[in-house]
Amino acid sequence: MTDQTVIKTGMTLAVIAAICTALVAATYQLTEDRIAANEKALLEKSLQPALAGVFYDSSVSESRLVLQPPHDLPGNDAAIIYRVFSAEQPVAVLFVVTARDGFSGAIRILVGVGFDGTVTGVRILQHRETPGLGDKIDSTRSDWVFQFDGRSMGDPVVTAWGIKGDGGEFDQLTGASITPRAVIKAIRDTLIYFDAHRDEIFSLPATEETE
Numbered sequence: 001m002t003d004q005t006v007i008k009t010g011m012t013l014a015v016i017a018a019i020c021t022a023l024v025a026a027t028y029q030l031t032e033d034r035i036a037a038n039e040k041a042l043l044e045k046s047l048q049p050a051l052a053g054v055f056y057d058s059s060v061s062e063s064r065l066v067l068q069p070p071h072d073l074p075g076n077d078a079a080i081i082y083r084v085f086s087a088e089q090p091v092a093v094l095f096v097v098t099a100r101d102g103f104s105g106a107i108r109i110l111v112g113v114g115f116d117g118t119v120t121g122v123r124i125l126q127h128r129e130t131p132g133l134g135d136k137i138d139s140t141r142s143d144w145v146f147q148f149d150g151r152s153m154g155d156p157v158v159t160a161w162g163i164k165g166d167g168g169e170f171d172q173l174t175g176a177s178i179t180p181r182a183v184i185k186a187i188r189d190t191l192i193y194f195d196a197h198r199d200e201i202f203s204l205p206a207t208e209e210t211e
């Protein structure tokens with residue numbers, strides 16, 4: 001191969017590489033907004049089950065607050081709070097908190113609380129509890145988690161926020177007391193936090209996206 005041919009081949013490859021890079025960049029630009037919109041829609045949909053019976057404006061995810069630890073909500077990782085509005089009036093709050101005292105590690109929980117302090121829905125977002133035992137906290141495995149709907153701090157009284165076996169008011173899971181104890185405690189502590197911080201929650205500016 002002559003020097004000229006080597007240079008020519010090299011330049012051809014460089015041009016092809018530049019065209020490919022430009023195509024990838026253009027495709028990314030074109031799809032970026034759509035991907036972001038899809039991700040947002042998915043997030044909004046995943047929050048919906050914890051807002052049963054609440055009429056609210058869409059775009060809940062835009063009112064997100066992220067509390068880095070240490071904070072007073074359950075868990076020692078970031079807690080997320082979504083403020084929920086209807087015609088600009090606060091109607092509910094969604095909390096994403098972590099119970100650390102499950103049987104197999106962290107349990108990430110979505111807790112919806114109406115402005116009056118009533119639970120509007122609870123969903124388990126992530127867990128590693130045992131199939132057939134602790135995994136019944138998952139709404140796809142059993143109805144266990146629905147028993148908190150409509151309850152509040154005071155209904156039952158704070159000391160009765162526990163499983164029946166411990167003198168509390170809530171159903172346990174057969175052969176698996178550790179998991180429900182952890183989840184109930186996390187819901188209870190979230191309600192206590194809501195009672196103490198309700199006005200503050202709605203007055204804070206949304207946390208900026210970092211990614």
Ligand SMILES: Cc1cc2nc3c(=O)[nH]c(=O)nc-3n(C[C@H](O)[C@H](O)[C@H](O)COP(=O)(O)O)c2cc1C
Nearest residue numbers: 103104129130133134135174175176177178179180
């Ligand atoms: C392999 C294995 C997996 C278990 N998984 C769970 C679980 O996911 N959640 C739980 O609360 N207990 C789990 N347990 C049971 C606990 O060890 C413990 O016995 C139980 O939570 C106490 O509940 P009880 O007071 O109803 O007996 C598991 C036990 C074994 C041996």
